[in-house]
Amino acid sequence: MATHPSVIGTQNKKGQTYTDPWKLMYEAQRTPSFFTGSEVIKEAVRRASCDVMIAYPITPQSEAAALIGELFAEGYIGDYFRGESEFAVMSQCAGAAFGGARVFTTTAGPGTMRAMENFPMWAGSRLPIQMIVTCRGINSPLSIQPDTLEIAYLLNTGMLVWHAETAQDFFDWILKGYMVSEEPDVHLPLALCCDGFFVTHTKDVVNLTPADMCLPPYDPYRSPVPCMDMECPPVRMMRDPFVMKSNYISYATHASWQQEIWAAIERSRKHSIHWLNGLIDTENVDAEVLIVASGTAVSQGREAIRLLEEEGVRCGLVKVKTLRPWPEDEIREATKNAKHIFVPEFNVTGWLAKEIRATVPNPHRVHAGPHVCGGMTMPPEIIVSEIKTTLGMKSFSLAGRGS
């Protein structure tokens, strides 16, 4: 899985040992540490052998982006600078990745939207950039609060999209993410999303791998497309540029290229299953009532399940880890016994519920909710209330409903 095997066991200039990634993630000793999500991002990047990180301030990812600057000052990253906007930053990331660097960046909310034109270009250019998305509101009036609506816009860019629940997910998936997205048969960018503030600004116990062990460096010559460094022969790429041609060969070329991107997402499935131990996690999926969720909605769902158990309602849980690749078979299998599938989400449109409705047989089983958005929290009680109301059980009165 790793790059050139001879690198393993040697040291980088900071004295970190390039370690077999599987050993690093699954065998190396872990140390429990009490960190904010932003600090966890920094600690993961410290171990990721990144060549270039490009930063831009936007809440709630600014702290993480600045902390990685400290890593650069300490010599853990090849280069680091602040770009002028998210659009520019994502283009700068592309330039660095075209040049054969392992690239890391972070963004959030309106920044994700501003940079959007870059993402299909990243995928189409087969650049395995990793972008942390600490989701926040993108609506007007201006909001900086937690809201996951921006993920919906990322789902059709051709990027891999993963949704972390906890800081521990974040730490592990940053490192594992490079292993998946840099595979020659994948070689796609990864949007590693989390719910801003809930994950970035809260402290949690995270089990860290040793700081003196790191991932092997990225090998750009394993890319399925040439690295733009003039170290391999330049040839003219095509007789006619396809952009201007209105003919079948041109259309077929563009079509097959797009199909190849989506085929690469499909091929990432086996690597993602290998590294993440499956695309979903499940608990008690033989229950008739299920909660299917991603991100911190999973944590709230887990708490709601505990409350429901106290009242004698048995409820199972499906944690969706990867949104692209989409765990279609896994979700069908996990929900086959469910009579009711609840999808709690931190956004107004319920994009996850729509994906699940399009996946499972008898989609009337899918209850799109509860939804909170605009920065509202999701107390487990409202999940409990939604479930009980649907099941015809008496539910407590929610504040503000005047009943």
Next chain:
Amino acid sequence: MSKERIQISEDLYDIMPSDYQDLVKSATYGKEDRGWKDIGSSKELIEQHSLCAGCPESMAFRYILASLPNPEDTVMVGSTGCTSLVFPMVAVHNIHSLFGNQNAIASGLKRALSVRFPGRVKDVVVLAGDGATVDIGLDMTLQAWFRQEKFTTICFDNELYANTGGQESGLMQKGFVAKMAPVGKLFDKVRLPEIARESGCHYVVNCTVSKPSLVEKVIRNAVHVAREIGPTYLQLYTPCILEIGKNSMEGLQEMRDSEKPTERFAYKEYVSEPAKQLLAELAAKDKERKAAAKQLASQASA
């Protein structure tokens, strides 16, 4: 890249495209003294292209590619527009990604190459049209200069959006009637060469591509200064003969008319003090090298 990298296995030689065989046999990668005079006697780094007949941009491309001091270690960055029709036929690595982000791409690229190849020369050259450089990409053009990114920015100024059919651009002359300027453009041609100087460029030239020797000189200077000191900017007039109502054979004359002393493309140059010093050193070395070669030649013939 050394020239050995482009060699073809003997067993596969006959099935390689003839233009690649030509690149191996007679391209000027690694030639110390390469320049526009190699055109005609060596394989050019540009193949057939799909620009209009007589397009001055095609001349500019040929002169520039003949003049790059170090094509075997140069990566070019383009943008959307007529130039993006040519780049697929250019035998140096080149990147097209989006419209207007060329200086951002080049910033990331140059830094990645510096991280990956410390101590080695890897030149980055941006080549984009005036819409990409001055309108949609102005922010990234300027910010790369503010940051003192070490690459060359070349703007092919045809004073309009040619590829989309002749719309008004920021570098269009005031009063010119064009698509999207139905009563004539209402504001002056943006003074990017002056802005480039104020933004931190160390070598700025505004000229036409009517003279290949001049193009060769400014390209070499711009690449050397960018490599050693900081950002450089060339604004080259490559008129869109189609959109200004000229015929195929009139491009050269259009450039000659526009470079007269009172015209907007009269040769203008700005060189910072450190760049002056560097160029003087390079000129002295060049002179020394030529004298030594001459001496060697006369000894050999004696």
